[in-house]
Amino acid sequence: MFDALTERLSGVFDKLTGRGALSEKDVDAALREIRVALLEADVALPVVKDFVKTVKERAVGEDVIRAVAPGQQVIKIVHDALVGLLGGEGEPEGLSLTGEPPIVILMAGLQGSGKTTTSAKLARRIQTRDKKKVLLASLDTRRPAAMEQLQQMAEQAEAGFLPIVQGQGAVDIAKRAVQAGRLQGYDVVILDTAGRTSIDEDLMAEAKAISDVSNPRETLLVADALTGQDAVETARRFNERLPLTGLVLTRMDGDGRGGAALSMRHVTGLPIKFVGVSEKVDGLDAFDAKRMAGRILGRGDIVALVEKAAEEVDQEKAERLARKMAKGKFDMDDLADQLNQLKKMGGLGGIMGLLPGMNKKMQAQAAAAGMDDNLLKQQTAIISSMTKEERRKPELIKASRRKRIAAGAGVGVPEVNKLLKMHRQMADMMKKVGKKGPKGLLSGFTPPGGGGGPDPALVQRMKGGNAGGLPGLTDNQQSSSGGSSLPGLGGGALQLGPDGLPIGFGKK
Template identity: 50%
Template sequence: MLDNLTQRLAKVVKTIRGQARLTEDNISEMLREVRMALLEADVALPVVKDFIARVREKAVGQEVIGSLTPGQALVGVVHRELTELMGGANSGLNLAAQPPAVILMAGLQGAGKTTTTAKLGKWLRERQKKKILAVSCDVYRPAAIEQLKTVAGQAGIDFFPSSGSQKPADIAAAALDYAKKHYYDVLFVDTAGRLAIDEAMMAEIKLLHAQLKPIETLFVVDAMLGQDAVNTAKAFNEALPLSGVILTKLDGDARGGAALSVRQITGKPIKFAGIGEKLAGIEEFHPERMASRILGMGDILGLVEEAQRGVDQEKAQALAQKLKSGKGFDLNDFKEQIGQMRKMGGISSLLEKLPAQFAQAAQQAGGGVEDKAIRRIEGIINSMTPAERAKPELIKASRKRRIAAGAGVQVQEVNRLLNQFEQTQKMMKQFTKGGMQKMMRNMKGMLPGMR
């Protein structure tokens, strides 16, 4: 996500050194590079011009404090302005309405409205314990209603049935009535999309809006559309009183222009970002954290929050106790840790939130392992006997051949897994001998804001 922009800006930081004050002369070249990086990222030209002017105004004359280089000082200014550009602070969902709080989902066909409806419903059910009902008013696209029914079931939220022979206004009225009578907290209304903006679609969604009076009208847009995403958002914003934007497929957009432009162009906050196809793949949009990720600083807060949600605290404490007692770290524990990592969205999701230098080091050390490889590791461990999992040193040549055959892999794969396990085992030993404190001390010197 946003890789190209991050790499360009990382190079820019290294270009100016050694001056005690930021001046027009020593930042002009760097600002030219920032400008080019933003334009290459498909950020709208008026947004880029305004952004560069604001950075120049705030940076010129600023003193370079302490151990910072001029490049780092300018990055501080760029970080603050990027944060402002994307909205300053997270703007959550407003559900302060007489239940049910109606959320109207709008956007073009293919933007991911239906999947996002299920993702957001699951998010509200799990995080805020809300009782959720979803209904589809898309009577045009074949199987649209069936698709919402399927993903709603997978997300664990309730679905209100409708059919292609009904009018959208009638479906919406029936769903709202049902939601009121059955005490739902939130009603999601998934509307029809088109392949392009057209008057009939806009007229229909305006009528639905007037009828339902939603507390939130969310515009769902594909981040990979870049500049087109911004133009579409502008058209919808002129037709509807949007309350916020959800960017989908943000993980597929190496440029990131939509994330940087859409807030400025529409004046509406980006509330959520969709990442990946899984129903857990949605996160609140925090402008400050996104600015840190763009500048290669990572999103440590997001990583910690993900870890708190994904890690089973009781199991983590049991493992810590086991290590303290000197029983050591075995293959059962290794498998458990891999399972916890998958719960947190997989390795690539975690690496994305690490500062650039850590993420690159982790990838070089084999951190690029994806879900397929994780499943293979679990398959190999499952092919072992309980005794072998508890005492990996028992696994010699003949056992390796048996395990490989049972897991349907080559013996080299079993050897690779055992090597990975040994490395992890050594790391765990370090943690029990105070190595964790040592590692945290090293990290403090490298991460902004840690003391």
């Protein structure tokens, strides 16, 4: 969503950080470029004016001009201003789900904004994270098959669904949903209202009547981030007629310019509570101003990466692998499990998108070098082409067997050789872990370019006793992320090699 803006701002900051000292003229020139970048990203003009004014007031002070690293000071000021624009430093504002059940959540918005999908995603999130029983009800009596669509999505979300009664009006459905929620012991009732292609009086009157009879604790406006300033105007007009408590921005994984996300909080004064990040039923993330500002400025979102790992990693398998590692064992089935864990987390592309400095251009370069999700699929296919005995004892795989495995996976023998080499290197490290613990991995590791000692970045990562590394990244990229590793990935089965490149994911 913010790739173009991130790239423009990175260019501005590169110029600033290359200067030993900054004059007020330098700051003004940088702010002009930031202003253009924000306008091109479709941020509302009043928002841009306020933002630039805030940054300038802080950036032309004596402390910044004479600072040791004035460019870095300006970047921090821009970051803090972005955080303020998006909602401030505090904890993300979640849903209010306390009180006498059922808690009613009313979903409003225009047709095509993603209300129905978001309703199901929200139900899934509340059930899995808040451990509350959720009932979904469709109040869309106009759009063909709208009710049936929500019914199917409720099944995917494993949430309850209010039975369809043909001919019943939206207000009556809302009353029935609240009553059913109370009688059937539901904690939360989510009402998915009808939308229109544009705001009209009938739409607003119906939404107001539903709100009056259901008395919702939360009224969330769902807006499509790809519609730009139209979404901002929609939010403003809904906010004038309904007691909105928050916003949900959908399609944040799209290729839009991102201006709506930066404008809506400022224009409406309402918090952005959630963002849709994929079409999957679990593709709804809590909105965090600080983390979003970090993404916009190219700093990535390591917190989201760790959260994703915590959600997707199979802890039982991770513990089983840890026990095997303690005995110095690591076979092809274990490697396959590691690759599958990466796929669940969104693959290499999804992980790289959350890492500092990894914009779309860099991700494209990584894909061109073979570091993409196709590599995971290829390696999984190669392992699947092996027999059970070969997966348990890879040392049995000689020349003739390699040809058979390559043919079965639809790849060349060199690809099989690379996978076997990757496994062998990882197995050697597992043996070191089993014998000496994580510190055993340091022996023999040298920094890129030599030096005769262990890689300082590796040492730093292992101080906490976790030898984990991210596959597909150079050591510099690893350390730029603050040394973060993915918890639960087999105690850190995916590692960097002696050359500082990830084992099995480096140059072809």
